[in-house]
Amino acid sequence: MWFCPEERALMLPTASLRRLYFVILILVLQAVILPQYAFGADTAKDNPRQREKLILDHILSGTYDNKIRPSGANGTGPTIVSVNLYVRSIATIDDVKMEYSVQLTFREQWLDDRLRFDHPNSKLNATNLRYLTLTDSARVWMPDLFFSNEKQGHLHNIIMPNVYIRIFPNGEVLYSIRISLTLSCPMILKLYPLDKQTCSLRMASYGWTTEDLIFKWKPLDPVQVTSDLHLPRFALEEFTTDYCDSMTNTGTYSCLRVDLLFKREFSYYLIQIYIPCCMLVIVSWVSFWLDQSAVPARVSLGVTTLLTMATQTSGINQTLPPVSYTKALDVWTGVCLTFVFGALLEFALVNYASRSDQHRENVKKQRRQWELEQAAALEAAAAVAAADHMEDGTAVFGMKPIVRHPREALALDKARQCEIHMAMAPKREGCARTWLSKFPSRSKRIDVVSRITFPLIFALFNLAYWCAYLLRKDDSETHKD
Numbered sequence: 001m002w003f004c005p006e007e008r009a010l011m012l013p014t015a016s017l018r019r020l021y022f023v024i025l026i027l028v029l030q031a032v033i034l035p036q037y038a039f040g041a042d043t044a045k046d047n048p049r050q051r052e053k054l055i056l057d058h059i060l061s062g063t064y065d066n067k068i069r070p071s072g073a074n075g076t077g078p079t080i081v082s083v084n085l086y087v088r089s090i091a092t093i094d095d096v097k098m099e100y101s102v103q104l105t106f107r108e109q110w111l112d113d114r115l116r117f118d119h120p121n122s123k124l125n126a127t128n129l130r131y132l133t134l135t136d137s138a139r140v141w142m143p144d145l146f147f148s149n150e151k152q153g154h155l156h157n158i159i160m161p162n163v164y165i166r167i168f169p170n171g172e173v174l175y176s177i178r179i180s181l182t183l184s185c186p187m188i189l190k191l192y193p194l195d196k197q198t199c200s201l202r203m204a205s206y207g208w209t210t211e212d213l214i215f216k217w218k219p220l221d222p223v224q225v226t227s228d229l230h231l232p233r234f235a236l237e238e239f240t241t242d243y244c245d246s247m248t249n250t251g252t253y254s255c256l257r258v259d260l261l262f263k264r265e266f267s268y269y270l271i272q273i274y275i276p277c278c279m280l281v282i283v284s285w286v287s288f289w290l291d292q293s294a295v296p297a298r299v300s301l302g303v304t305t306l307l308t309m310a311t312q313t314s315g316i317n318q319t320l321p322p323v324s325y326t327k328a329l330d331v332w333t334g335v336c337l338t339f340v341f342g343a344l345l346e347f348a349l350v351n352y353a354s355r356s357d358q359h360r361e362n363v364k365k366q367r368r369q370w371e372l373e374q375a376a377a378l379e380a381a382a383a384v385a386a387a388d389h390m391e392d393g394t395a396v397f398g399m400k401p402i403v404r405h406p407r408e409a410l411a412l413d414k415a416r417q418c419e420i421h422m423a424m425a426p427k428r429e430g431c432a433r434t435w436l437s438k439f440p441s442r443s444k445r446i447d448v449v450s451r452i453t454f455p456l457i458f459a460l461f462n463l464a465y466w467c468a469y470l471l472r473k474d475d476s477e478t479h480k481d
Contacts, residue, residue, distance in 0.1 A: 052132050055117050056167075063114075066141045069212060070112040078211055081110045081143050083203065083256055084218035087225045088178070093185070093199070093234055093262060095192075096321050099151055100199050101182045108143055108175045109218075115140070118169035131174075134165040140173060143213060148202040148255070152182040189320065192327045193269040194469050196237070201258045202244060209251035216256075217241050223258050234262040273316060273329065277336040280309050281458060284343035288451045292354045292443050302344035309333075309340045328469045335461055339454065346450050354443035 072078050086105040093100040117132075134140065147153065155177065156162040162178035185199035205213050222241050229236060244255040284305040287298040313333045320327070 052129065055129070056132055056134065059115050059117055059167075060139055066139060069141055069208070070110065070114065075113075078214045079110055079143075079208075081108050081145075081213065081215050082218045083108055083145075083215055084222045085201075085224070085258065087223070087229070089226065090229065090231055090236070090260075093197070093231065095187065095189070096319065098185055098187050098321065099182055100185050101180065102201070103178070103180045105176060105178050108145065109172060110143065111170075111172050112141065113171045115167050115173065116169065116171035117167075129169065131169070132167040134167060135161070135163065137163065137165055137175065140165060140167075142175065143215075144206045144208055145203050145215065146206045147181060147183065148204050149184045149200060150181055151184055154180055156180070189323055189327050190325055191469060191472065192320070192329055193264050193266060193273075194328055196261060196263045197234075199260045199262060201260070202255060203257075204244075204246060204255035205253045208253075210245065210254050211251070213254060215254040217243075231262070233265050233268055235265060237261045237263050269329075273312075274332065276312065277309070277333060280305050280312075281336050281339045284340045285451070285454055287343055287347055288447050288454070292350050292447065295351065298347045302340075302347055305340050306337075306344055309337050313337060332465065335465075339458060343450075343454065346446065346454075350443045350446050353446055354441070357441045357443060 070079050072080065084107050086107075088103045088105060091101040091103070117129075156179070164176055166174040166176075168174070181201075183199070183201060185197065187195075187197050189195060203215065205215065223239055225236065225239065239258060239260045242257045242259065244257040246253050246255050284302060287301050290298050290301075316329060316333060320329075
């Protein structure tokens, strides 16, 4: 009986049909899928990043737990974390809020044996890899470090998060991140603006005690500062590193500290404060050279300089925090304000002395006038009496009147003054008294004396002020918060 091929295929046994399907499947796998695996292996062999991914997936999978800290040296003891900083910039140092802003690159390095991939018997091909790069810090164990004097802070995510983790073949982990911080900086302003301020950056463990975690500074260059660091009103003189382990009720916690010593730039304050104050004080002395009768000019000058000095002092204090002690700038502005106020009081004294001299001169004139009138009256009475005696025919003797003639009285007074001067001749008057005797009025003498004493006292104050504050050691250099 003849059958067509289709019918003959349908009549094949079931076992033979299964074997045929199995052979076809194997051929498909060999032709399509296995070349892809071979291509992937070749790609991993040629692409280091693909190989890094395979190694990372291998060491971070299985028994690794990022919540358990690495063991210390020889499998026991605390984990040692080395820290170093790179200061990129210091934006502001605020005297009122007593804080400063800094941007830095923060790095930590520790050993985690669980992440080693340099075992000789390992199947991983990691002979040419210097380190593995990881961007997700949540996949590995991280120290619980925090900045104890931080007020504000933020990470940088433009364009990508500025953070990376490097895992070395021996299990060492390097963590680096760029952060910006606003840190508190308690200041002592006794020598302001001739002061130096020490601002600290403190880092400590939050939960792990020294039995589990210890922070240490990197032996070589633990703190680096960018070479183009420029501050508007300060200059970074030096920086030092130290340890500041803190002991609390829950244990002792490891702590690191870096102290930044800033010196305030004095040129700004010299131009903006000291020189203008000196000019105002000198302008107030101009009233000493004005005539005592120029009352409007002297009053206007004194009041204007006083108000200007008070306004400048108020503006200076608004830029500083209210502290309980006296600053060097307070001494300067206070003394300058006192000199300006003293110049105004000097004119009040001159005005009073001028009116007093004028009143005394008027009294003297009235007394002289009265004496002349009395002498003339007596002389007239004597002449009338002599005429009466002549009319009666009585002999008149050439007797002088009991009352002297005014001219004779003046001559007698001069003679007495000469005798007094002759008696006092051995006593010589001083040069200052002789010089002051050239100015008859007391008001003029006060002006002349003020022209010398005010500048002299101000010069002595400047000498004492600059010697005291420039040679005085700043308390903030030894102050450690």
